[in-house]
Amino acid sequence: MTTKFTPDHEYIRVEGDIGTVGITDYAQEQLGDIVFVELPAIGKVLKKGDEAAVVESVKAASEIYAPVSGEVVEVNVVLTNSPGTLNTASEGEGWMFKIRVANSAEIETLLDADGYADLTL
Amino acid sequence: MSASEAETLLTVPLNDQHIAAGGRMVPFSGYSLPVQYPTGIMAEHKWTREQAGLFDVSHMGPCFLTLTGSTGDADSDYTEIAGIVEPLVCGDILNLKPGQIRYTLFLNENGGVLDDLMIGRSPLHPGALYIVVNAGIKEADFSRLKAAAGDRARLQRADDNVLLALQGPKAAEILSKLVPGVSELSFMTYSTFPWGDEDLTISRCGYTGEDGFEILCSPQQAPRLWETLLSDERVKPIGLGARDSLRLEAGLPLYGHDLDETISPIEADLGFAVSKRRREAADFPGAQRILAEREGKLSRKRVALIVEGAPAREGAEILDAAGNAIGVVTSGGFAPTLGKAIALGFVPPEHAAIGSKLQVSVRGRLQPAEAVAAPFVPHNYFRKPA
Numbered sequence: 001m002t003t004k005f006t007p008d009h010e011y012i013r014v015e016g017d018i019g020t021v022g023i024t025d026y027a028q029e030q031l032g033d034i035v036f037v038e039l040p041a042i043g044k045v046l047k048k049g050d051e052a053a054v055v056e057s058v059k060a061a062s063e064i065y066a067p068v069s070g071e072v073v074e075v076n077v078v079l080t081n082s083p084g085t086l087n088t089a090s091e092g093e094g095w096m097f098k099i100r101v102a103n104s105a106e107i108e109t110l111l112d113a114d115g116y117a118d119l120t121l
Numbered sequence: 122m123s124a125s126e127a128e129t130l131l132t133v134p135l136n137d138q139h140i141a142a143g144g145r146m147v148p149f150s151g152y153s154l155p156v157q158y159p160t161g162i163m164a165e166h167k168w169t170r171e172q173a174g175l176f177d178v179s180h181m182g183p184c185f186l187t188l189t190g191s192t193g194d195a196d197s198d199y200t201e202i203a204g205i206v207e208p209l210v211c212g213d214i215l216n217l218k219p220g221q222i223r224y225t226l227f228l229n230e231n232g233g234v235l236d237d238l239m240i241g242r243s244p245l246h247p248g249a250l251y252i253v254v255n256a257g258i259k260e261a262d263f264s265r266l267k268a269a270a271g272d273r274a275r276l277q278r279a280d281d282n283v284l285l286a287l288q289g290p291k292a293a294e295i296l297s298k299l300v301p302g303v304s305e306l307s308f309m310t311y312s313t314f315p316w317g318d319e320d321l322t323i324s325r326c327g328y329t330g331e332d333g334f335e336i337l338c339s340p341q342q343a344p345r346l347w348e349t350l351l352s353d354e355r356v357k358p359i360g361l362g363a364r365d366s367l368r369l370e371a372g373l374p375l376y377g378h379d380l381d382e383t384i385s386p387i388e389a390d391l392g393f394a395v396s397k398r399r400r401e402a403a404d405f406p407g408a409q410r411i412l413a414e415r416e417g418k419l420s421r422k423r424v425a426l427i428v429e430g431a432p433a434r435e436g437a438e439i440l441d442a443a444g445n446a447i448g449v450v451t452s453g454g455f456a457p458t459l460g461k462a463i464a465l466g467f468v469p470p471e472h473a474a475i476g477s478k479l480q481v482s483v484r485g486r487l488q489p490a491e492a493v494a495a496p497f498v499p500h501n502y503f504r505k506p507a
Contacts, residue, residue: 033163035455036431058162058455
């Protein structure tokens with residue numbers, strides 16, 4: 001299992017050909033209290049960089065982009081009723097959706113943990 | 122934010138205190154101001170509704186307008202000073218009682234709103250007014266007041282001072298400990314009170330819907346006042362984020378969003394700000410349009426909406442039940458007290474009636490919305506028993 005990051009503060013945890021996507025702890029901290037989450041439809045085919053979901057804080061709406069290309073195979077419905085889970089456990093229970101990775105080479109273009117940490121210093 | 126923008130931002134005298142308190146500083150109306158402190162907007166919002174929140178609103182435009190020469194008679198002095206500002210606004214300024222404050226509007230010749238402001242009659246000096254205008258357009262407002270005053274009155278800016286707002290159900294109890302006498306103020310009155318070796322100008326008003334006070338003090342006194350207020354465990358510093366969600370829940374319009382030069386007081390549901398005496402005299406800018414609109418001849422009206430689903434933010438389209446576009450959201454967000462999305466916007470009057478079933482378009486998706494009575498959360502202002 002590897003975890004990679006985008007400069008837009010999404011993470012993807014890859015197991016086999018399935019990637020679990022969410023926003024980093026740093027991102028949820030920056031957004032503040034999250035009050036609404038819009039998740040993608042299961043079956044939706046996304047290209048890397050496509051808008052996949054929307055996270056709304058009290059202040060503003062923020063788009064969440066697909067870190068890699070693929071088909072959405074599962075979404076975390078917990079977030080629909082408890083959007084605050086993104087604040088308490090964004091990199092755990094607050095994952096947003098799972099994607100079947102179409103092109104594993106795209107994974108390699110993302111940041112590793114050290115690279116992402118440098119970005120958020 | 123680019124470096125050049127950062128260089129041009131003004132800082133408020135309590136800038137260091139905000140940073141020390143963990144304030145997340147953002148550009149706002151040309152100033153660097155805290156949008157939130159570490160506990161976050163939701164907690165700050167709820168704290169203000171339950172205890173007392175301390176806001177730094179020093180970016181706003183407090184000022185004093187004072188007659189250059191006294192007539193020797195207190196009533197005549199007041200008539201003279203009120204006569205300078207009254208032609209610019211739609212409120213009855215002439216009949217303010219000493220210490221009384223009125224919410225009113227600067228209007229253009231078409232009856233559009235140039236700004237909303239507070240005008241207070243000095244409780245001590247017959248020829249003086251205390252005026253507070255909005256941050257973003259204060260230069261234009263000050264120029265307007267100066268031009269109207271000519272050599273009859275002097276405008277003394279006070280926006281280099283510190284203006285703090287203490288808001289919430291515990292505000293009166295907390296401030297009375299420091300400044301005995303403030304609990305005697307009723308809603309929309311002000312006076313000066315000694316504190317340390319200077320006077321504070323304290324008004325009982327605010328823009329959160331809660332009981333509370335606005336306190337004008339010198340930059341020298343401000344750090345001590347800030348620290349003293351925060352040493353009470355019932356007081357927490359509150360940023361711009363919660364300030365906006367509180368005023369939205371209170372159904373209060375915000376200049377530049379729910380009010381602009383094209384919107385009239387009647388359209389904005391601020392008919393109460395057009396005083397009876399002024400209506401009868403029809404002597405305010407744009408009177409013709411505004412009086413006609415009062416009779417029902419208006420094309421749009423402010424509506425308060427409860428929105429199902431994602432928050433509908435400023436700019437979101439409002440549609441009728443059949444899907445016809447009828448208006449736009451001017452302020453919208455999440456109401457922490459209600460746990461729901463709420464919005465203000467403008468629609469044709471027939472769609473603004475309470476109970477109207479409407480829709481809003483959020484990211485291209487239609488969501489149900491219902492017109493409700495404003496305020497969304499009941500006001501909790503302090504009214505003195507008669």
